[in-house]
Amino acid sequence: MGQEVRTSTPTGSSAPRSGRGATRDQVDRAVRTALLTGRFIPGKAVTLRGLAQDLGVSPMPVREVLQRLAAENALIVRPNGRVQVPEMTAARFDEILKARLLLEPELAEMALPYLTRRDAKSLEEIDLEIDASIGTGDAEAYMRLNHLFHFRIYSASPSEILLPLAESLWLQFAPFMRMVYGRVGTANLIDWHKEATKAIRDQDAAALRMAIASDIKEGMGILGRDGLTSE
Amino acid sequence: MGQEVRTSTPTGSSAPRSGRGATRDQVDRAVRTALLTGRFIPGKAVTLRGLAQDLGVSPMPVREVLQRLAAENALIVRPNGRVQVPEMTAARFDEILKARLLLEPELAEMALPYLTRRDAKSLEEIDLEIDASIGTGDAEAYMRLNHLFHFRIYSASPSEILLPLAESLWLQFAPFMRMVYGRVGTANLIDWHKEATKAIRDQDAAALRMAIASDIKEGMGILGRDGLTSE
DNA sequence: TTGTGGATTTTGTGATCACAAAATAATCAA
DNA sequence: TTGATTATTTTGTGATCACAAAATCCACAA
Incomplete structure (x- = not known):
């Protein structure tokens, strides 16, 4: 039971627990990365015992993790208690875009003074990996790396x-992004990562805000056009 | 058990469950309103069995609710598993202020087209009650009503x-606001509720944004000056 | 073939339990 | 009295269980 698979620190969650909530942390990390890399399909129900068995734990820690993620609106609890990945709607999508444009440029600017040349170098390496994942069409790797790029800045x-x-x-x-990538591929993805990296090197707040905002609009613009027509 | 005390919509949670998660919803509502009206003291540890006994339920639904609230950063889980109300710091306070100024004016503007003259009338009545609670120095009532005023608009x-x-x-x-009110009283509170109500009547988006932003700055400005010096 | 009704299984929920870690209380030595 | 050390209690965690609601399956009739 005591699997010690410690990969990385989950962004929102706390520090790597010693031995207290180890099982819960393991489940939390597993479900979070599964969501972020799109391994959960929107609309698909997530059963408690099923997930527990997949992860080799009792249903108890899974219950708590699913509650946590429901509180973050990453999952929804239907009135009958069933938990599922929320489906995307046009209104939801637009509002997420608006919220991202409000928060993330601000967050990037807050982070700017803390970002060093070493960080810029690290971001460039990630961006190279991103280009590679786009080339090979590996959507899951792309999503993981894109998240890493952004939150390496913000955090x-x-x-x-x-x-x-x-x-x-x-x-x-x-999860919705993943669906769209599966449908239209990752080939024609364009991002503003190089501009962002340059802005970090120059410690240029306005340029960084603009790069992040453009990256968000660009990335979600593609999704918006092709993804939501079928719903 | 079916207490219909709906002060506001619990954030992540859904409609009043029929009979499925009734106990959990009861606990969720209780803890949320306790937090919003300041009945929990920052820094004070919240014990699982204690809360469960106070509410007359088993520790189980309390566990899930505390996990949910921890996921919303309304509570923090210390590395030893203890749950407590987070203490306020200057940095935290400033960032909350910044985040509120980013989100709430936007939210108010989004709500504006949906707000009718009837809503404006309702808001005026709430504002009268707020003035009364300030007069009597009832901090808990003030907090409940102030929250009601804002989220009647936003929602x-x-x-x-x-x-x-x-x-x-x-x-x-x-919770932090409540502490400050207890220390400096509610007498010298000023708000922009009347300006906001007028802006709603006039369907004036810019004026509403400005009223909300001013209300936030004013309300938290008082707190900031007097509250954080002791920490 | 297609609904439709009931039987069966699956599922979430709340409770209880055993256990280890942590916090608290008590004890004793200096 | 004060400090550390041990004993006791409290606490969160993970597992299991009983139960009711829900979903699924299956037989049967039109």
Whole structure:
């Protein structure tokens, strides 16, 4: 039972627990990364015992994790108690876009003074991997790396408030993104990562805000056009 | 058991469950209103069995609710598993203020087209009660009514994203507000509620944004000056 | 073939329990 | 009296269970 599979620190969650809530943390990490990389399909119901068995734990920690994620609006609890990945609607999508444009440029600007040349170098390496994942069409890797790129920036700031809010937004749109990538592929994805990296090197707040905002609009613009027509 | 005390929509939670998660909803509502009216003291640990006994339920639904609220950053889970109301810091306070100023004016503007003259009338009545609670120095009533005033506005919009984010922010600063009111009283509180109500009557988006922003700055400005010096 | 009704299984919920970690109380030595 | 050390209690965690609601399956009739 005591699987010690510690991969990385979950963004919103707390520090790597010693041995207290180890099982719950394991489940939390597993479900969160599954959501962020799109391994959960919107509309698909998530059963308690099923997930528990997949992860080799009792239903108890799974219950708590699902409650947590429902509180973050990453999952919804239907009136009958069933938990499922929320489906995207046009209104929801527009509002997420609006919220991201409000929060993330601000978050990036807050992080800017804390970002060093070393961080810029690290971001460039991630961006190279992103280009590679686009080339091979590996949507899951692309999503993981894109999340990593953004939150490597945001989490440089000591933010306790805006950062969890942004993380909550990502959890909400990521499963839908994955669906769209599966449908239209990742080939024609364009991003503003190089501009963002340059702005960080130059410590240019306005340029960074603009790069992040453009990246958000660009990325979700593609999704918006092709993804929501069928719903 | 079917207490219909709906002060506001619990952020993540759904409609009043029929009989499925009734106990959990009861606990959720109880803890949320306790936080919003400041009945929980920052820094004070919340014990699982204690809360369960107070509410006359088993520790089980309390566990899930505390996990939910921890996910919304309304409570924090210390590395030893203890749950407590977070303490306010200057940085935290400033960031909450920033986040509120980003989200709530936007939310108000989104709600504006849905707000009728009837709503404006209702808001005026609430504001009268607020003035009364200030007069009698009833801090708990003031907090409940102030929350009601703001979210009567915000929740008029069909927002699914920004509204829960705003609710999360309120859960985070409310306990701290209560502490300050207990120290400096509610006598010298000034708000922009009348300006907001007028802006709603006039359907003037810019004026409403400005009234909400001013109300936030004013209300938290008082807190900021007097409240955080001791920490 | 297609509904339709009842039987069966699956599911979430709340409660209880055993256990280990942590916090608190009590004890004793200096 | 004060400090550390041990004993006791409290606490969160994970597992299991009983139960009711819900979903699924299946037989049967039109």
